[in-house]
Amino acid sequence: MPLQTVDQGNFDEVVLGADRPVLVDFWAQWCPPCHQIVPVLEQIAVERADRLSVVKLNADENPEIPARYRVMAMPTLMLFHRGELIWSVVGARPKAWLLKNLDDALLTTV
Template identity: 40%
Template sequence: MKIVTDASFEAEVLQASGPVLVDFWAEWCGPCRQIAPALEELSTQLEGKITVAKINIDENPATPGKFGVRGIPTLMIFKGGAVASTKVGAMPKSKLVEWVEGSL
């Protein structure tokens, strides 16, 4: 799992060669912490197919603003520099896997 910042977002996500799932999260967000283990597992399970990245919205306010993130956790799949799919809120790992695989 990759940690991205406002400064590295363009290079790590928008210019990535493959799809990137970005988790917009914050330290104080319970549901964000709830889905973190599932995202970790997903990152290992789908290695080579998709990159999983996290961005802390408190430390990096520019990027969430640019992509209209209003609630967290917000998960976005980027392909070729654009948002291909978005989900807001925590979900069980099975739903997460289903969503990601359906977006690949």
């Protein structure tokens, strides 16, 4: 299942205004690791659908949002809950690592 795309026009509503945690994948077309991590994020979106939403934002096409959160490298994953950034990681990581760290971060949202 493809990830929902967000942009500068709907980021605040979809991500910051969500009533559940949202994992944002900041990516760029020119970034090979960004493309490599997409299938993993799609799996996480399905496996954790009851706990969080997963969306992607093209950093080159929407520079204001990455600048707001000081995103300096791709891919950067950021977990937001109730408008607050609660967890982030830079770089592609293995699925097991992401699931463990996301689950740990999600414990703080209960």
